[in-house]
Amino acid sequence: MNSILVKKTTDVLKGEIILPGSKSESNRALIMQALCKQPFEIKNLSVADDTVTLEHLLKTNIASNNTEINVGPAGTAMRFLTAFLAVTPGEWLLTGTHRMLERPIKLLVDALRNLGADIEYAGNEGFPPLKIKGKDLNLTNKISIDGGVSSQYISALLMIAPTLPNGLDLTLDGVVASRPYIEMTLAMMAELGIEHTWNDNNISIKPQAYKSNDLFIEPDWSGSSYWYSLTALSKVADIKLTGLKGHSLQGDSVIANIMENFGVKTDFLKDGIRLTKVSDKVTADFIDFEHCPDIAQTIAVICAGLNHNCTFTGLESLKIKETDRVAALQNELGKYGVTITQEGLNYHIDCSGSSINKTVQDTILINTYHDHRMAMAFAPLVLKVNSMEVEDPKVTGKSYPHFWEDLEKVGFECTQSELKTTN
Numbered sequence: 001m002n003s004i005l006v007k008k009t010t011d012v013l014k015g016e017i018i019l020p021g022s023k024s025e026s027n028r029a030l031i032m033q034a035l036c037k038q039p040f041e042i043k044n045l046s047v048a049d050d051t052v053t054l055e056h057l058l059k060t061n062i063a064s065n066n067t068e069i070n071v072g073p074a075g076t077a078m079r080f081l082t083a084f085l086a087v088t089p090g091e092w093l094l095t096g097t098h099r100m101l102e103r104p105i106k107l108l109v110d111a112l113r114n115l116g117a118d119i120e121y122a123g124n125e126g127f128p129p130l131k132i133k134g135k136d137l138n139l140t141n142k143i144s145i146d147g148g149v150s151s152q153y154i155s156a157l158l159m160i161a162p163t164l165p166n167g168l169d170l171t172l173d174g175v176v177a178s179r180p181y182i183e184m185t186l187a188m189m190a191e192l193g194i195e196h197t198w199n200d201n202n203i204s205i206k207p208q209a210y211k212s213n214d215l216f217i218e219p220d221w222s223g224s225s226y227w228y229s230l231t232a233l234s235k236v237a238d239i240k241l242t243g244l245k246g247h248s249l250q251g252d253s254v255i256a257n258i259m260e261n262f263g264v265k266t267d268f269l270k271d272g273i274r275l276t277k278v279s280d281k282v283t284a285d286f287i288d289f290e291h292c293p294d295i296a297q298t299i300a301v302i303c304a305g306l307n308h309n310c311t312f313t314g315l316e317s318l319k320i321k322e323t324d325r326v327a328a329l330q331n332e333l334g335k336y337g338v339t340i341t342q343e344g345l346n347y348h349i350d351c352s353g354s355s356i357n358k359t360v361q362d363t364i365l366i367n368t369y370h371d372h373r374m375a376m377a378f379a380p381l382v383l384k385v386n387s388m389e390v391e392d393p394k395v396t397g398k399s400y401p402h403f404w405e406d407l408e409k410v411g412f413e414c415t416q417s418e419l420k421t422t423n
């Protein structure tokens with residue numbers, strides 16, 4: 001396996017970065033485009049691996065009735081296609097990588113079966129691969145699903161809802177996690193003419209047709225989080241991120257507010273945002289990531305880099321991502337003497353034993369666990385440890401293919417080679 005050696009060359013960061021299109025918006029747009037009977041254009045579509053995979057599957061495999069649909073490691077594609085194929089005529093085998101076959105999907109399958117879907121497990125109960133016979137779903141239009149596990153299950157159901165003979169009356173049980181992602185789905189559907197009502201924990205969508213309307217994909221706010229981290233961990237920073245908007249559909253845009261507590265100022269410009277380092281003082285002691293779990297890893301590393309103890313909550317969905325992200329953080333921050341302990345639904349970051357910011361440090365290998373966010377969340381820490389080796393640098397392709405090139409633009413040295421460090 002390859003690795004990348006990242007070295008700090010300066011504490012002063014300045015530059016302009018063009019982030020990739022939002023993977024979350026792009027993947028939703030592709031499913032809606034496939035459900036719309038009239039063609040429309042998707043502008044600034046993400047170049048992330050997951051989006052490229054989903055686009056290929058929709059336009060090549062599914063369009064040509066190739067029965068085996070392999071999403072690889074693309075979790076969003078697995079969830080969205082489970083619902084999409086359930087209403088698409090044909091017989092399908094939906095599968096993925098070994099890790100994908102370990103990621104639960106029972107809640108979504110149960111919900112679709114309640115609507116009348118013909119889905120069987122081809123392997124272990126509750127997990128992919130899935131045998132799906134696509135057809136009209138008219139058993140009922142009233143179902144419920146746990147709102148606290150994955151918003152992608154809910155979005156998958158909502159996107160097919162207008163195509164169902166009786167529409168969908170969906171009740172979200174319990175606390176609704178990642179609510180902004182559900183709101184993103186509904187807002188994008190509205191751009192294509194789909195109306196809905198959302199009262200309390202009930203979302204209702206009547207049968208109706210998607211209408212043709214070109215969609216523009218905003219750059220990825222999740223990807224911006226690594227630049228917020230670089231700004232917070234630098235001595236001086238002035239970074240422009242082109243294309244990001246103040247009024248965004250993306251829940252991770254909350255990073256702008258969170259990072260005010262870490263000394264980072266966000267100026268909203270006509271054509272993007274500007275990040276500047278304004279303080280070394282940290283004022284956040286408790287952060288709830290219930291609605292923005294994808295930026296939790298980044299903030300955890302920032303806390304470690306700034307030697308700041310903090311308590312997180314809202315991390316439960318991280319355990320069923322590309323890897324168990326909580327365990328991965330515990331392992332990799334532990335290499336620097338930073339601990340994360342769990343107490344109920346709270347996670348305490350303790351930097352009292354940290355080796356970060358020491359004058360002389362060995363280059364530590366960061367394992368990525370096939371998780372793009374592990375690689376990118378840890379890379380900014382090089383500003384405090386001078387150098388690090390990151391396993392499997394190509395993993396960033398899942399959401400941010402040119403991440404390492406962008407780091408080099410602002411002065412880092414990034415050298416790829418065969419994996420050398422063994423710690």
